[in-house]
Amino acid sequence: MDKGSMGNETKLVDIDYDNLQFRVAREAFVSEEVLTGEYEKIFNKCWLYVGHQSEFKKPGDFVARTIARRNILVTMGTDKAIKAFFNTCPHRGATVCRERSGNSKNFQCFYHGWVFGCDGNLKSQPGKESYSEGFAASGAGNLVAVPHVDCYAGFYFISFNPNVESLSDYLAGAKEYLDLVSNYSESGMGISSGTQEYAIRANWKLLVENSVDGYHAVSTHATYLDYLKNTNGSLSSTKLEGHSFDLGNGHAVLEYAAPWGRPIASWIPLWGENGKKEIEQIYARLVERHGEEMAHRMAHKNRNILIFPNLVINDIMAITVRTFYPQAPNYMLVNGWSLAPIEESDWARKFRLSNFLEFLGPGGFATPDDVEALESCQNGFNNFGSVPWSDISKGMGKATPSYDDELQMRAFWTRWNQFISGEPTPQPKLRQVLSAEAA
Amino acid sequence: MNAVAIEKEPIRVPSSAQFAAFVTRAEVEDLLYFEAELLDAWQLREWLELFTQDGCYYVPSTDLPKNASADNSLFYIADDPVRMHERVVRLMKKTAHSEYPRSRTRHLISNVRILDASEEEVLVAAACVTYRMKFGSSDAYIGSSQYRLRRVDGQLRIAEKRVYLDLEALRPHGRVSIIL
Numbered sequence: 001m002d003k004g005s006m007g008n009e010t011k012l013v014d015i016d017y018d019n020l021q022f023r024v025a026r027e028a029f030v031s032e033e034v035l036t037g038e039y040e041k042i043f044n045k046c047w048l049y050v051g052h053q054s055e056f057k058k059p060g061d062f063v064a065r066t067i068a069r070r071n072i073l074v075t076m077g078t079d080k081a082i083k084a085f086f087n088t089c090p091h092r093g094a095t096v097c098r099e100r101s102g103n104s105k106n107f108q109c110f111y112h113g114w115v116f117g118c119d120g121n122l123k124s125q126p127g128k129e130s131y132s133e134g135f136a137a138s139g140a141g142n143l144v145a146v147p148h149v150d151c152y153a154g155f156y157f158i159s160f161n162p163n164v165e166s167l168s169d170y171l172a173g174a175k176e177y178l179d180l181v182s183n184y185s186e187s188g189m190g191i192s193s194g195t196q197e198y199a200i201r202a203n204w205k206l207l208v209e210n211s212v213d214g215y216h217a218v219s220t221h222a223t224y225l226d227y228l229k230n231t232n233g234s235l236s237s238t239k240l241e242g243h244s245f246d247l248g249n250g251h252a253v254l255e256y257a258a259p260w261g262r263p264i265a266s267w268i269p270l271w272g273e274n275g276k277k278e279i280e281q282i283y284a285r286l287v288e289r290h291g292e293e294m295a296h297r298m299a300h301k302n303r304n305i306l307i308f309p310n311l312v313i314n315d316i317m318a319i320t321v322r323t324f325y326p327q328a329p330n331y332m333l334v335n336g337w338s339l340a341p342i343e344e345s346d347w348a349r350k351f352r353l354s355n356f357l358e359f360l361g362p363g364g365f366a367t368p369d370d371v372e373a374l375e376s377c378q379n380g381f382n383n384f385g386s387v388p389w390s391d392i393s394k395g396m397g398k399a400t401p402s403y404d405d406e407l408q409m410r411a412f413w414t415r416w417n418q419f420i421s422g423e424p425t426p427q428p429k430l431r432q433v434l435s436a437e438a439a
Numbered sequence: 440m441n442a443v444a445i446e447k448e449p450i451r452v453p454s455s456a457q458f459a460a461f462v463t464r465a466e467v468e469d470l471l472y473f474e475a476e477l478l479d480a481w482q483l484r485e486w487l488e489l490f491t492q493d494g495c496y497y498v499p500s501t502d503l504p505k506n507a508s509a510d511n512s513l514f515y516i517a518d519d520p521v522r523m524h525e526r527v528v529r530l531m532k533k534t535a536h537s538e539y540p541r542s543r544t545r546h547l548i549s550n551v552r553i554l555d556a557s558e559e560e561v562l563v564a565a566a567c568v569t570y571r572m573k574f575g576s577s578d579a580y581i582g583s584s585q586y587r588l589r590r591v592d593g594q595l596r597i598a599e600k601r602v603y604l605d606l607e608a609l610r611p612h613g614r615v616s617i618i619l
Contacts, residue, residue, distance in 0.1 A: 192513050193511070193513065194499070194503050194512040194514060195501075195513070196513065196515065198608065198610060199609070199613045200613045201576070222532075223529040227525050230525060230528065231521060333610065338513045349511055353511070353513060353514075354519075356513065357509075357515075357516065358522065362614040363498055363515035363614070363615040365529055368616035369536040369537050375613075
């Protein structure tokens with residue numbers, strides 16, 4: 001992106017701390033140039049979610065995924081180490097793995113027949129006598145590894161940036177929340193089978209905002225709240241109520257109470273008396289393991305967690321892990337999974353998945369209306385020449401922003417702006433106060 | 440050709456006529472075509488009446504095997520009778536933003552076959568394409584459907600409808616906000 005378009009005269013994020021106004025240029029949602037900059041300066045530089053530990057159980061287990069437009073192959077080697085490779089034959093380019101997932105000790109490129117082990121090393125090469133003697137030994141024929149792979153609390157991330165900071169430093173305050181989610185389980189969390197793979201005809205940052213937006217629930221999701229009333233006799237006395245926190249490095253979270261049931265461990269009448277007993281047992285075990293205060297927080301608080309730039313872990317009426325990438329300024333590809341304790345009972349798993357589907361995903365009672373809202377925004381952005389700004393000032397200046405303020409979006413955009421403009425974003429004194437509270 | 444010929448039954452084309460004692464294909468087609476018409480006309484409450492009291496409706500995720508269960512795998516839709524009723528209640532509201540203004544739809548049913556039938560139940564397979572048109576986009580949901588039908592007071596009713604999408608992913612659609 002050339003300096004001219006990123007200079008002050010056309011800045012994309014406009015922060016006015018004196019008047020408590022935070023605005024984002026709608027150009028950031030429609031410009032091809034901005035998208036190119038996002039791939040170069042954000043997706044090429046940050047840590048990106050690639051998969052969950054539970055997807056790799058034994059040597060040879062693999063998944064092939066598209067991460068930031070690249071074909072990536074992640075494998076568990078014979079030494080049980082998780083490795084990530086660019087899924088392309090070093091010889092002439094074909095993808096060496098054309099299955100989505102499975103178990104294989106070898107990957108054969110079907111074009112010329114080169115074979116690679118699950119450690120990425122070249123194992124055989126038809127006509128190898130025609131290559132120089134040291135060719136295979138030199139490593140020139142091995143799959144190329146992604147510069148960095150690391151794991152935190154069961155979540156695997158990769159980075160294309162050889163000089164990226166450590167994952168632990170990168171995750172900053174988000175680590176506490178990843179730990180909390182992983183601590184639901186005594187034997188490990190696992191991704192359930194079944195991937196919700198869909199698309200939204202909107203800019204990817206709209207889904208970032210929406211995933212941590214506590215403000216839209218009452219109007220966008222009116223029919224979902226009606227559904228809760230209809231199926232539980234009345235809407236639970238639990239009000240939507242809580243706070244949002246800036247976790248540093250562009251990560252943010254909302255933590256709040258809400259009127260829906262949680263498989264861990266907040267009962268609703270729809271689940272019946274048997275369900276009540278089961279939920280009470282799950283809760284009692286949480287208290288034993290984590291103490292009353294933490295157990296209450298785990299069971300009765302919801303968390304919408306954003307890991308910059310594009311990982312969302314929403315620990316709400318079920319736990320969804322969601323990641324998404326732009327294909328064009330107005331089109332993104334979304335992948336969503338369900339995460340649950342591996343040891344969960346059949347009852348709990350069934351009710352969890354049912355609870356997931358009542359709200360979440362393309363067939364849920366809420367997500368389709370989010371998709372509609374995002375596409376509607378994108379449509380509205382066609383007017384960006386005449387209506388150039390979006391406003392995300394809600395709750396600016398509050399000492400303790402509410403779950404339905406927009407602090408979490410400002411945390412994202414502030415970090416986004418640092419990467420895109422290459423300049424530090426001005427920090428208000430107030431912001432430090434908020435960060436201190438979050439910690 | 441071969442010295443030892445292997446005795447092999449000639450392939451037989453299955454016929455719906457073998458279940459004529461219980462149901463005819465024409466009767467099944469009448470039901471499925473009527474269902475399609477009700478859905479395209481947004482007569483969703485009438486559509487619900489085509490189901491038995493315990494009727495269910497499923498749309499599995501596109502990467503699941505056909506025998507996957509919603510009890511332990513993540514679907515797009517897994518409606519028990521309560522959820523299916525609530526889905527219709529929701530879709531008939533103006534606050535169901537994804538479907539208000541309502542999209543135009545066209546449900547096409549083809550390749551209808553009776554796989555099995557008895558006094559108790561009829562198992563039907565069909566191919567289906569449902570188009571959804573709205574705001575300049577036209578999306579096709581391509582797949583196959585499987586129905587379990589039962590007679591209630593002599594009338595064929597749907598005990599279970601399961602739509603298996605042939606799509607590799609729900610793209611570019613982004614939603615199954617209509618009933619397939």
